[in-house]
Amino acid sequence: MPGLIEKFGAYIDRTAPEHPDRVRRILRAAFGVNGVAQRTITKRDLPPCRRYVAAFTNDTMLRVLAHPDRCALVSLMLPCELPDAFGVQPMCAEFYTSYLAGAAAEHSFIQRAEAEGIAETFCSYHKALLGAAWSGVLPAPACIVNTSLICDANNLTFRALADYYGVPQYYVDVPPEKDEESVTYVADQLRELGPFLTRCTGRKLDEDRLRENIARSRRTIETFRACIDAKRSVYLRNDMVSEMYEIMSTHILLGTTGAERYAQRLLRDLRAAPPTRGLRLLWVHTMPNWLRPLQETFKYSDRWQIIAGDLNFDALEDMDPDRPYESMARRLVYSSMNGPASHRIDRAAEMCRRMDIDGVICFCHWGCKQTAGAAAQIKSGLEAAGYPTLLLNGDGCDRRNTPEGQIMTRMHAFLEMLEAGK
Amino acid sequence: MTVYHACKYAPVELLRAFGVPVERLDPTPVSFDCADSCLHPNLCGFGKGVVEAVMAQDIRALVLTDCCDVMRRVYDALLESGRLEFLWLLSLPHKKGPAEIRRFHSALSRLAEAFSAYSGRTFDPSLAEPDPVPEQSDGPFISLSGAHGGAMLMARAQTAIGLPVRDDTCSGARTIAWQEERGTTLDAFLDWYAPALLGQRPCMRMLHVASRDLFDEPGLRGVIYHTLKFCDYYGFEYAAKKDRIAVPLLKIETDGTDVDSGQLDTRLTAFAETLEARPRRTGTGGGLRCAAGVDVGSAGTKAAVMDSQGRLLGYALAPSGTGAARGASQALEEALNRAGLTRDDLDAVVTTGYGRANTGLEASIITEITCHARGAHYLDPEARTVIDIGGQDSKVIGVDDVGRVTGFVMNDKCAAGTGRFLEMMARTMELSMEELAERGLHWKQEVSISSMCTVFAESEVVSLLARNTPAEDVIHGLNRSVAEKTAALVSRQGGREAYLMTGGVAENAGVVQELSKKLGAEVRTDPLSRYCGAIGAALLALEQE
Numbered sequence: 001m002p003g004l005i006e007k008f009g010a011y012i013d014r015t016a017p018e019h020p021d022r023v024r025r026i027l028r029a030a031f032g033v034n035g036v037a038q039r040t041i042t043k044r045d046l047p048p049c050r051r052y053v054a055a056f057t058n059d060t061m062l063r064v065l066a067h068p069d070r071c072a073l074v075s076l077m078l079p080c081e082l083p084d085a086f087g088v089q090p091m092c093a094e095f096y097t098s099y100l101a102g103a104a105a106e107h108s109f110i111q112r113a114e115a116e117g118i119a120e121t122f123c124s125y126h127k128a129l130l131g132a133a134w135s136g137v138l139p140a141p142a143c144i145v146n147t148s149l150i151c152d153a154n155n156l157t158f159r160a161l162a163d164y165y166g167v168p169q170y171y172v173d174v175p176p177e178k179d180e181e182s183v184t185y186v187a188d189q190l191r192e193l194g195p196f197l198t199r200c201t202g203r204k205l206d207e208d209r210l211r212e213n214i215a216r217s218r219r220t221i222e223t224f225r226a227c228i229d230a231k232r233s234v235y236l237r238n239d240m241v242s243e244m245y246e247i248m249s250t251h252i253l254l255g256t257t258g259a260e261r262y263a264q265r266l267l268r269d270l271r272a273a274p275p276t277r278g279l280r281l282l283w284v285h286t287m288p289n290w291l292r293p294l295q296e297t298f299k300y301s302d303r304w305q306i307i308a309g310d311l312n313f314d315a316l317e318d319m320d321p322d323r324p325y326e327s328m329a330r331r332l333v334y335s336s337m338n339g340p341a342s343h344r345i346d347r348a349a350e351m352c353r354r355m356d357i358d359g360v361i362c363f364c365h366w367g368c369k370q371t372a373g374a375a376a377q378i379k380s381g382l383e384a385a386g387y388p389t390l391l392l393n394g395d396g397c398d399r400r401n402t403p404e405g406q407i408m409t410r411m412h413a414f415l416e417m418l419e420a421g422k
Numbered sequence: 423m424t425v426y427h428a429c430k431y432a433p434v435e436l437l438r439a440f441g442v443p444v445e446r447l448d449p450t451p452v453s454f455d456c457a458d459s460c461l462h463p464n465l466c467g468f469g470k471g472v473v474e475a476v477m478a479q480d481i482r483a484l485v486l487t488d489c490c491d492v493m494r495r496v497y498d499a500l501l502e503s504g505r506l507e508f509l510w511l512l513s514l515p516h517k518k519g520p521a522e523i524r525r526f527h528s529a530l531s532r533l534a535e536a537f538s539a540y541s542g543r544t545f546d547p548s549l550a551e552p553d554p555v556p557e558q559s560d561g562p563f564i565s566l567s568g569a570h571g572g573a574m575l576m577a578r579a580q581t582a583i584g585l586p587v588r589d590d591t592c593s594g595a596r597t598i599a600w601q602e603e604r605g606t607t608l609d610a611f612l613d614w615y616a617p618a619l620l621g622q623r624p625c626m627r628m629l630h631v632a633s634r635d636l637f638d639e640p641g642l643r644g645v646i647y648h649t650l651k652f653c654d655y656y657g658f659e660y661a662a663k664k665d666r667i668a669v670p671l672l673k674i675e676t677d678g679t680d681v682d683s684g685q686l687d688t689r690l691t692a693f694a695e696t697l698e699a700r701p702r703r704t705g706t707g708g709g710l711r712c713a714a715g716v717d718v719g720s721a722g723t724k725a726a727v728m729d730s731q732g733r734l735l736g737y738a739l740a741p742s743g744t745g746a747a748r749g750a751s752q753a754l755e756e757a758l759n760r761a762g763l764t765r766d767d768l769d770a771v772v773t774t775g776y777g778r779a780n781t782g783l784e785a786s787i788i789t790e791i792t793c794h795a796r797g798a799h800y801l802d803p804e805a806r807t808v809i810d811i812g813g814q815d816s817k818v819i820g821v822d823d824v825g826r827v828t829g830f831v832m833n834d835k836c837a838a839g840t841g842r843f844l845e846m847m848a849r850t851m852e853l854s855m856e857e858l859a860e861r862g863l864h865w866k867q868e869v870s871i872s873s874m875c876t877v878f879a880e881s882e883v884v885s886l887l888a889r890n891t892p893a894e895d896v897i898h899g900l901n902r903s904v905a906e907k908t909a910a911l912v913s914r915q916g917g918r919e920a921y922l923m924t925g926g927v928a929e930n931a932g933v934v935q936e937l938s939k940k941l942g943a944e945v946r947t948d949p950l951s952r953y954c955g956a957i958g959a960a961l962l963a964l965e966q967e
Binding site for chain 2: 006010111114115116117118119121122123148151152153155156159160163171173175176177181185188189340341342364366367368369370372373374375376377393403405406
């Protein structure tokens with residue numbers, strides 16, 4: 001449906017400043033239509049696991065948008081087994097704005113944030129979130145909970161939103177040292193999150209549910225680990241959006257039955273998949289999955305395929321249902337996104353080996369100093385390990401910062417180079 | 423052996439207790455060649471400056487804090503470079519409760535142990551001298567706040583303002599509650615030192631920033647708020663507090679280098695003029711007969727000659743390309759000719775604009791901010807917001823009911839949204855500026871030019887034309903892009919009606935229409951808007967003693 005999404009985005013741009021309530025309803029309806037379209041048209045040629053993760057993630061977003069006032073607005077890295085054990089649904093900030101970008105509806109919100117004085121160089125996912133809030137399109141949540149991972153934007157956006165909405169904020173500080181002292185420090189903060197959630201929502205902790213959630217997270221993580229090895233020699237149809245959907249299952253939705261089912265179906269589909277074909281690529285960081293020529297390049301392609309994104313294997317840590325807080329803390333502390341860039345590079349190189357990757361694309365999302373600052377090291381580190389790496393500058397959310405022609409020239413030249421060398 | 427640091431949370435006193443000098447690293451890079459290659463261009467100039475300094479100077483020991491994403495990556499890059507004998511990244515909690523203090527105590531202890539092993543020195547608390555407390559006077563002062571500005575920005579501010587300037591930026595203003603009883607062991611020292619260091623007036627990366635009560639102090643006469651390109655922390659504080667600060671406020675943005683010193687000085691001097699603004703002399707009792715204003719812009723030099731009854735006697739435009747002195751002289755002679763006067767008839771001359779200091783004329787110098795405000799008031803006394811889109815920059819100036827500046831913002835180091843942007847696009851489309859303005863009014867379909875960057879926008883235009891998109895629709899897209907950028911600037915200034923647009927782009931009706939739509943209000947123009955700065959300069963010349 002070329003052009004339709006852009007027309008929809010232009011309508012949202014025009015309408016949001018004057019009619020935020022209308023825009024909120026329209027966006028929700030559009031996400032509903034997206035869910036129906038995914039089930040019937042747009043995803044039908046994908047394998048069952050990928051159809052499932054799209055529908056499951058979309059349904060979750062719709063459920064959250066139905067009652068945002070009962071949700072906790074959370075950052076991507078927050079372990080949500082705990083809020084779930086209080087019956088509090090998480091609304092993932094980054095995913096909300098990814099949806100806006102997917103609907104080409106981010107522009108007016110980003111502009112609104114910039115007009116308030118937020119730097120043009122600030123992460124556009126966060127700018128769109130701030131703009132949606134300040135425009136009145138994103139209603140107040142019950143509370144805000146975020147971690148310091150994985151970037152500085154977390155320190156700014158959530159505090160500003162808590163001030164704006166007048167709702168309580170809970171902040172989980174994750175130190176860069178990967179040791180047991182750090183795990184204890186973070187686990188203690190997560191313990192304190194419980195009473196905070198009770199104060200904000202009046203709900204009590206269901207300890208059995210927390211234990212079940214952690215047990216489910218453990219099984220899901222084990223299945224995702226098995227998927228990594230199962231990917232090594234097979235071809236499973238993919239598109240860019242599926243990798244983005246998977247991020248929800250490896251983070252915010254980890255511990256839910258939906259995420260576990262997705263992991264199981266992914267493993268089943270991988271085990272039944274035909275032998276590998278074409279180039280095998282690893283994507284580092286977020287994706288401009290709405291960029292049509294890029295979508296077309298990778299959609300269902302058996303010539304070149306994105307095998308995995310590094311945001312999906314940053315924290316596949318061991319979980320122990322008897323030590324729920326330490327387990328969740330360990331995922332944060334030992335995440336490859338935490339600490340020096342070398343940890344992220346080492347993890348990516350290990351995954352390249354396990355999945356037999358031909359080349360790596362590192363997407364330097366505009367405004368993300370965390371990744372852009374490490375880009376030169378990522379390239380030199382991975383190339384030293386034998387994996388040619390393309391640094392691609394663009395924006396995962398803001399079309400204004402994503403020069404289509406430049407990106408596609410670089411991307412195709414890189415793919416041609418890899419093909420020539422294979 | 424000197425140990426360097428780059429953050430106010432660096433444990434300067436702890437390191438001094440090992441008997442070594444400790445200095446703040448204050449880089450003044452002229453380029454970022456090393457940093458751009460080992461990091462990425464899209465990082466703040468301070469972080470990149472630290473890399474450049476280490477590469478260029480004889481620095482052997484450096485203690486960084488993990489205060490932000492950029493410093494973490496700077497640490498990574500420097501570690502990989504292997505240039506430093508001792509490099510440490512101190513883990514800094516975001517909160518300052520008991521658990522965080524325990525962690526910080528432990529982090530400082532690890533640093534002390536590592537430094538002792540490296541230097542072969544032992545900890546002696548009697549050597550842990552605090553920084554000298556800066557002299558506090560009860561008199562008026564200016565606060566330089568926001569992101570790191572360093573000695574370079576402090577010196578420029580001091581020179582321009584003429585009042586004491588206090589360094590309240592993130593790397594300045596260490597405020598440690600010093601304790602004379604220091605303890606005899608490292609543990610005892612850290613028991614009080616860790617909370618004292620962490621308990622300083624917080625920088626913006628800390629979670630709780632309510633105690634950053636920087637803008638309510640007696641004696642504060644103005645705030646220069648500095649943000650660094652690609653440092654996001656302080657834009658948030660600026661956004662939250664810009665409307666609540668009672669004293670005059672100037673927002674400036676730099677990239678951490680000195681390359682834009684001309685533009686920076688213009689802003690600082692205009693701010694100083696705002697601080698000093700006093701009621702003007704009125705009437706004709708000054709004995710002056712006539713005066714001239716010369717506005718040396720990036721593309722054209724404009725001159726205006728006025729008499730003491732406020733009559734515009736003559737005005738003229740000359741290209742600036744041949745040099746500020748020649749352009750100024752040519753425009754002034756032409757304006758005098760039209761007024762039927764000679765230079766001997768002039769009692770005063772004020773020069774303004776980018777080339778204001780290089781005209782060779784015997785003249786006073788006033789920034790174009792002050793001159794535009796005064797000129798806009800002359801052209802339209804109801805104007806309260808002047809939107810000036812010139813060749814080199816765009817600015818939005820708040821004006822009061824007598825033509826004084828109430829505040830201003832300018833775009834930063836980017837052609838997008840300026841006259842230069844439209845010029846480049848006109849060149850791409852092989853049109854004159856007049857043709858661009860005319861054809862942009864006849865658009866049929868909305869076309870979006872989404873790139874913020876002029877270079878990328880140019881390639882977007884080329885792609886659209888290659889797809890046979892009518893030129894009129896493309897021009898309309900460009901006009902909208904300029905209008906959006908300008909409207910954001912108006913919003914940052916807190917613009918209010920009536921809006922008066924000046925500068926060369928005011929003659930492009932398509933941009934004016936789009937801006938009017940964006941602001942939801944009429945945007946006025948004046949046939950003389952191009953001469954606004956020169957007229958203001960002439961009026962200010964008439965008011966001089």
